[in-house]
Amino acid sequence: MDNNYNRISKEMLDYVGILSKLEFEESEKESYIKGMEEMLDYVDILNELDTDTVPVDGGVYVRSQTDITAEKSEYQNVQNKDLLGNVVSAGDVNTGSQTDITAGKSEYQNVFREDTVSNENGQEAALYNAPVKKGEYIVVPKTI
Amino acid sequence: MKNLTALELSRKIKEKEISIKEVLDYTFKSMEDNKDLNSFVLEMRDEAYRQAEDVQKKIDANEELSSLAGVPIAIKDNICIEGMRTTCCSKMLENFIPTYSATVIERLRAAGLIIVGKTNMDEFAMGSTGETGYFGPCVNPINKGYVTGGSSGGSAAAIASGQVKLALGSDTGGSIRLPGAYCNVVGIKPTYGTVSRNGLIAYASSFDQIGPMAENVADAAALLEIISGHDAFDSTSLNKESYDFSGFLNDFAGENTINGNALNINALNENALNENALNENALNGNALNINISNKIATNEIKVDNISNINNLKGLKIGIPVDYLGDGLDDEIRESIYKTKEILEKAGAIVSEFEMGMFKYSVPAYYIIACAEASSNLERYDGVKYGLRAKDYSELHSMYKKSRSQGFGAEVKKRIMLGSFLLSSGYYDAYYIKALKTRELIKQCFENALNTYDCILLPVSPSTAPRLGESLKNPLKMYLSDVYNVSANLCGLPAIVFPAGESREGLPIGLQFIGRRFGEQEILYAAATCEAAGRGPESKAACEAHERGVV
Numbered sequence: 001m002d003n004n005y006n007r008i009s010k011e012m013l014d015y016v017g018i019l020s021k022l023e024f025e026e027s028e029k030e031s032y033i034k035g036m037e038e039m040l041d042y043v044d045i046l047n048e049l050d051t052d053t054v055p056v057d058g059g060v061y062v063r064s065q066t067d068i069t070a071e072k073s074e075y076q077n078v079q080n081k082d083l084l085g086n087v088v089s090a091g092d093v094n095t096g097s098q099t100d101i102t103a104g105k106s107e108y109q110n111v112f113r114e115d116t117v118s119n120e121n122g123q124e125a126a127l128y129n130a131p132v133k134k135g136e137y138i139v140v141p142k143t144i
Numbered sequence: 145m146k147n148l149t150a151l152e153l154s155r156k157i158k159e160k161e162i163s164i165k166e167v168l169d170y171t172f173k174s175m176e177d178n179k180d181l182n183s184f185v186l187e188m189r190d191e192a193y194r195q196a197e198d199v200q201k202k203i204d205a206n207e208e209l210s211s212l213a214g215v216p217i218a219i220k221d222n223i224c225i226e227g228m229r230t231t232c233c234s235k236m237l238e239n240f241i242p243t244y245s246a247t248v249i250e251r252l253r254a255a256g257l258i259i260v261g262k263t264n265m266d267e268f269a270m271g272s273t274g275e276t277g278y279f280g281p282c283v284n285p286i287n288k289g290y291v292t293g294g295s296s297g298g299s300a301a302a303i304a305s306g307q308v309k310l311a312l313g314s315d316t317g318g319s320i321r322l323p324g325a326y327c328n329v330v331g332i333k334p335t336y337g338t339v340s341r342n343g344l345i346a347y348a349s350s351f352d353q354i355g356p357m358a359e360n361v362a363d364a365a366a367l368l369e370i371i372s373g374h375d376a377f378d379s380t381s382l383n384k385e386s387y388d389f390s391g392f393l394n395d396f397a398g399e400n401t402i403n404g405n406a407l408n409i410n411a412l413n414e415n416a417l418n419e420n421a422l423n424e425n426a427l428n429g430n431a432l433n434i435n436i437s438n439k440i441a442t443n444e445i446k447v448d449n450i451s452n453i454n455n456l457k458g459l460k461i462g463i464p465v466d467y468l469g470d471g472l473d474d475e476i477r478e479s480i481y482k483t484k485e486i487l488e489k490a491g492a493i494v495s496e497f498e499m500g501m502f503k504y505s506v507p508a509y510y511i512i513a514c515a516e517a518s519s520n521l522e523r524y525d526g527v528k529y530g531l532r533a534k535d536y537s538e539l540h541s542m543y544k545k546s547r548s549q550g551f552g553a554e555v556k557k558r559i560m561l562g563s564f565l566l567s568s569g570y571y572d573a574y575y576i577k578a579l580k581t582r583e584l585i586k587q588c589f590e591n592a593l594n595t596y597d598c599i600l601l602p603v604s605p606s607t608a609p610r611l612g613e614s615l616k617n618p619l620k621m622y623l624s625d626v627y628n629v630s631a632n633l634c635g636l637p638a639i640v641f642p643a644g645e646s647r648e649g650l651p652i653g654l655q656f657i658g659r660r661f662g663e664q665e666i667l668y669a670a671a672t673c674e675a676a677g678r679g680p681e682s683k684a685a686c687e688a689h690e691r692g693v694v
Binding site: 032 | 240241243244376380503504507508510511518525526527530531532536539540541542543544545547551556557559561562563567574578579619
């Protein structure tokens with residue numbers, strides 16, 4: 001592909017290194033840049049799709065006809081939120097009666113539980129795999 | 145023991161025809177004999193014999209146990225077992241000893257299965273060939289020059305070579321199904337939320353599901369039943385009333401239709417085993433009369449059912465023809481159409497249709513998977529657990545050096561790509577775009593599954609590639625999951641089953657994708673194809689069996 005859109009500069013690679021907390025040998029950089037550019041060029045195919053009116057998906061369920069019949073009543077109190085917390089397709093959800101299959105709205109339900117302590121003191125377990133420790137503490141480099 | 149299914153083996157153990165210790169002796173000998181396959185990265189000999197003693201005591205006391213009690217099982221190395229090194233086949237976790245066990249492990253133990261070891265895999269489950277792991281590539285037992293597929297390569301190979309009859313894998317974008325197809329093994333990627341992910345080391349959390357792998361459909365269904373269920377430790381696990389995945393297979397042999405040979409039908413039918421090696425066979429005219437009378441005598445089948453020899457009668461199966469275009473090996477396409485014939489003979493209504501969105505599934509999958517991976521793998525910082533680099537100057541240098549030394553190339557690449565895709569300025573163009581694409585793909589599957597009970601697809605565009613070839617062309621490797629990622633994007637259940645072999649003698653696997661919680665339909669359809677003698681009867685599978693000890 002001969003666009004310039006997905007060229008990753010060395011500066012960009014360094015920036016990605018900061019974001020992902022990785023560092024590279026000078027000799028590795030070219031191959032990582034090439035690998036990333038190749039993938040970005042490939043996923044650009046998604047730009048063929050017009051998604052302006054598509055709701056942002058945040059989950060993995062496809063509703064089947066049976067589910068719709070069986071679960072219709074459950075929709076009443078379910079609020080659909082996208083990843084940013086915006087309510088999506090609330091209209092359909094709240095009425096519960098006019099579920100539109102073709103619109104592909106997804107249903108999610110928050111799962112809450114009481115915030116009660118159910119485990120015992122897990123200090124020993126928590127420290128067990130720490131690579132460097134001293135007594136009851138994990139040792140890290142000086143941070144301030 | 146060699147020709148027994150896991151269900152039969154458990155029955156023999158319970159009937160005290162064979163002790164669990166004898167079974168384990170056999171298993172560890174077989175693991176020893178198959179070392180060259182590199183299927184296992186940890187043997188759990190002492191632990192297994194200890195566990196065997198406990199389970200044997202229960203059996204001797206005639207305690208009620210599961211349908212797979214006493215049967216050895218192998219566990220993919222991204223599933224935590226307390227006190228047992230769990231590495232994800234990464235240098236990062238080379239010395240990691242979990243302090244708790246995954247929920248699926250607790251369930252297996254409660255059901256009396258014996259865990260014999262941890263299986264090799266692609267590092268952090270990132271790979272489609274079984275070659276990216278820190279402990280070296282998995283080797284395909286059917287032809288040792290070829291890859292197992294990944295990432296659950298060790299689990300698939302351990303079964304295909306007869307080292308074990310059961311294993312757990314995990315499937316984020318085809319990681320159970322691809323090795324299943326390359327190694328002639330049955331594997332199920334359950335509906336998202338069916339199996340608890342607690343204790344599964346995360347790759348892409350909205351896709352990850354643990355699933356069973358086995359020699360045949362009935363064993364896989366029985367294992368799925370054991371590991372499924374709600375778990376308070378995984379809030380995405382659902383609380384369903386029934387997790388009955390194998391009960392319906394009990395009437396399978398009675399209802400069975402196509403060219404059933406006794407071995408396969410027995411495999412499908414735990415209860416009807418003795419009375420019913422029946423073959424009420426549409427294809428086999430000679431046996432038809434005898435079998436029908438047998439059936440009346442033994443099963444008191446209603447007259448209606450005798451005229452209805454089609455166990456899949458009325459099941460609607462769709463084949464998305466737009467998924468079978470360029471890039472798919474002719475032999476695999478042929479196998480789809482052969483399977484279509486079998487399904488039709490069994491009474492299913494098979495139609496071809498256009499699904500849409502084919503070429504967008506892998507790009508959407510990789511964006512979301514890399515994004516989630518970059519976030520999930522941030523926890524490896526050299527502080528709490530995992531590798532800490534030796535030489536570093538300050539905190540950030542410790543993070544960077546530990547991560548750079550601990551992760552392999554493929555993992556680093558996906559973390560980098562994910563960090564980039566989520567970064568300010570690119571988030572909307574890539575990540576949000578991919579989520580919207582996922583929604584469109586879901587709509588396609590939803591529409592299709594409103595019409596069809598399940599969808600028949602290939603598992604990969606070609607049979608297993610040779611070892612060492614794939615990593616040079618990553619894009620091609622990613623495309624080997626082009627048929628698989630949709631089920632993960634949509635959270636749908638899928639089953640891979642053996643469907644013959646190529647002229648080269650390499651296995652071909654196909655898959656059914658079902659509705660959300662439509663495991664029963666896809667199991668039934670796969671069991672039918674299996675009973676048609678296409679799967680375990682293939683030459684390659686038989687040879688692998690001969691090679692193996694079991």
